[in-house]
Amino acid sequence: MRMILKAAWALxxxxxxxxxxxxxAAQEAxxxxxxxxxxxxxxxxxxxxxxxAAAILKRLIPTVFANEMxxxxxxxxxxxxxxxxxxxxxxxxxxxxIQAEFxxxxxxx
Numbered sequence: 001m002r003m004i005l006k007a008a009w010a011l012x013x014x015x016x017x018x019x020x021x022x023x024x025a026a027q028e029a030x031x032x033x034x035x036x037x038x039x040x041x042x043x044x045x046x047x048x049x050x051x052x053a054a055a056i057l058k059r060l061i062p063t064v065f066a067n068e069m070x071x072x073x074x075x076x077x078x079x080x081x082x083x084x085x086x087x088x089x090x091x092x093x094x095x096x097x098i099q100a101e102f103x104x105x106x107x108x109x
Contacts, residue, residue, distance in 0.1 A: 036106035039095045044082065045075030056101045064089045 037046070037053055047053040048071065058065045064086050067074075074082055079098065083090040 036099075037102040039079040039099045039102070041078060042102075043076055043078060044070065047079075048075065052105055053102065056098065056105065060098055060101065061089055061094065 037050075047057060054065075064070050064082075070082065079090060079095060083092075083095065
């Protein structure tokens with residue numbers, strides 16, 4: 001299983017897999033307007049760079065969060081895109097839980 005994940009991450013890193021890319025500037029502008037982060041739209045790098053969002057990820061998906069590939073090659077991808085590599089840890093239910101926490105975070109701003 002680990003070999004499959006490594007191969008998939010390698011393909012993603014080389015661009016062999018088509019993963020939607022949202023410009024970081026557009027994401028930053030949305031955050032300044034007080035919009036919530038999105039598991040389907042926000043790049044992992046943006047989430048990791050925000051201490052509050054990173055704390056949510058560390059608490060809810062500690063195994064994925066601790067993965068070096070998530071911290072590096074996962075940065076330009078969304079959590080939804082990474083779900084294909086970590087289907088158990090990033091189940092639809094877990095993504096919904098993360099999204100609910102992101103929504104609370106935006107409401108508190």
